[in-house]
Amino acid sequence: MSPRTLILKTIGLFGLWILLSGKLDAFHLSIGFFGAALIAWINTEPQHLDEPPLPLARLVLYLPWLFWEVVKSSLNITKIILDPKLPINPRLVQYPTNLGSNTAVVLLGNSITLTPGTVTIEVSSSKLVIHALDDESSNELESRSMEQKIAEVFHSRGQT
Numbered sequence: 327m328s329p330r331t332l333i334l335k336t337i338g339l340f341g342l343w344i345l346l347s348g349k350l351d352a353f354h355l356s357i358g359f360f361g362a363a364l365i366a367w368i369n370t371e372p373q374h375l376d377e378p379p380l381p382l383a384r385l386v387l388y389l390p391w392l393f394w395e396v397v398k399s400s401l402n403i404t405k406i407i408l409d410p411k412l413p414i415n416p417r418l419v420q421y422p423t424n425l426g427s428n429t430a431v432v433l434l435g436n437s438i439t440l441t442p443g444t445v446t447i448e449v450s451s452s453k454l455v456i457h458a459l460d461d462e463s464s465n466e467l468e469s470r471s472m473e474q475k476i477a478e479v480f481h482s483r484g485q486t
Contacts, residue, residue, distance in 0.1 A: 328370075335366035384479045385433075391475055392437055395466075399442040402462050414460050418447070419467055421454040430480040437472055 339362035347354055406413060425431050428451060435446040435454055443463035448455035458464040466472075 332366055332370050335370055336363045338362075339365055381479060381481075388475055388479050392440070392472075395437075395441055395472065399444075399463065399466070403442040403459070406460060415464075416457065416459055417464060419456045419458050419464060421456050421467060423452060423454060423473060425473065425477060425480065427480050430476050433479070434473055434476050437476070438467070441466075441472075 336359075340359050343358035343362055344350070344355070347358060349355070349358075423431060423434060425434065431449060431451060431454070435449045438444050438454070438456055439446045441463075443459040444467065445457045446454055447457055456467060458467060
């Protein structure tokens with residue numbers, strides 16, 4: 327564990343604590359600092375030998391694309407909610423993936439869950455089980471565009 331990584335994570339988490347709590351008295355600042363340090367320490371472990379480092383620059387470029395997907399899905403879900411017929415067609419989708427990296431698969435599962443209308447229920451290294459609320463959400467999964475974007479982030483194979 328790198329001391330620099332631990333310090334940077336602690337500072338980042340402590341800054342977030344201050345921002346979200348809005349409490350600047352000694353008690354809350356000390357609780358926030360010790361909590362941030364503990365969380366940083368628990369979540370800072372040596373890099374696994376089989377996992378490459380997270381490509382932060384390419385990940386930052388992925389986030390605007392993900393944001394746009396969340397907006398489009400939100401509009402679709404809003405349309406469904408406002409429709410008096412409530413045109414849903416819920417289903418479980420078996421989603422095989424060939425991303426190769428556990429980190430990439432976790433990012434895919436989290437990205438799918440962040441997108442309204444879909445929830446990742448189960449994750450393994452080669453398959454996800456996803457609940458899709460309607461046909462459009464299911465079709466978006468079948469297009470595999472999200473997996474292709476994540477494959478670009480990690481320079482991995484992905485499904486084509």
